[in-house]
Amino acid sequence: MCTDVTIFCPDCRGRFVVESSDIVEGEVLECSLCGAEIEVVQEEPVKIQLLVEE
Ligand SMILES: [Zn+2]
Known part of the structure; x- marks a missing residue:
């Protein structure tokens, strides 16, 4: 079952919005609005942070 996560x-x-299956710890999501790369740091509850390239 797929649910959407905001x-x-x-x-x-x-x-x-991404699918819940995309919420995996360590996965990098891309903002569909500004293209920023956002890392999933925790799955439940969902925590994300802006990916900072060193
Ligand atoms: Zn954005």
Whole structure:
């Protein structure tokens, strides 16, 4: 079963939706609004952070 999860982009503060199957710890999501890369740091509850490239 697939459910949609709303992600709040920490960069542009917009909202975009991904499938729950995309919420995997360590997975990098891309904001559909600003293209920022956002890392999933925790699955339940969902925690994300802006991916910072070193
Ligand atoms: Zn964004």
